Amino acid sequence: GQNIDQPTEMTATEGAIVQINCTYQTSGFNGLFWYQQHAGEAPTFLSYNVLDGLEEKGRFSSFLSRSKGYSYLLLKELQMKDSASYLCAVRDYRDDKIIFGKGTRLHILP
């Protein structure tokens, strides 16, 4: 089976940097996704990691360590619109589905 853990809520200040951690257990890892979800809306794709290391895309970066079963999403220069839930999701190589974590609700303070 698969298990994904991430903090339930985090708070950060506009303009600052925040790191959202995700740990996972899966029997056959084949990629980790980060999605952003605003309240009442659909998840939108942010990043994908399948190899160890850091993937940078503008203000957002995602890191993966497969040996540790660990990933983080780093958000820089936070803006109020970044207030959302951030979903860590893992794909098992045997399956044609993505398993989502419960998400981390990020609150941005002015």
Added chain:
Amino acid sequence: EPEVTQTPSHQVTQMGQEVILRCVPISNHLYFYWYRQILGQKVEFLVSFYNNEISEKSEIFDDQFSVERPDGSNFTLKIRSTKLEDSAMYFCASSKTSGRAAYNEQFFGPGTRLTVL
């Protein structure tokens, strides 16, 4: 930019009734998915569909659920006899490649909020 569309945005039904949720995936995508999200809970995989057949389904996707691609553009989820616990947001997603490919970004539709009374 192409996007996944879903109709209706909100569906209210009585317990025991049948509902059909509709999705139009991105036109050159080959793989289609349904997910659901009960209010305040995580996104849960229901089913994946490729080449006119189900390729994977979760334990949630029991005999009350079915999917169909009735024509070249629509992808539907049918719930035969709705239960109170089926109340959730249902998201359709599509991708160019399958989950088994090295990379597949799944594009999500805006969702249909199903309320079962």
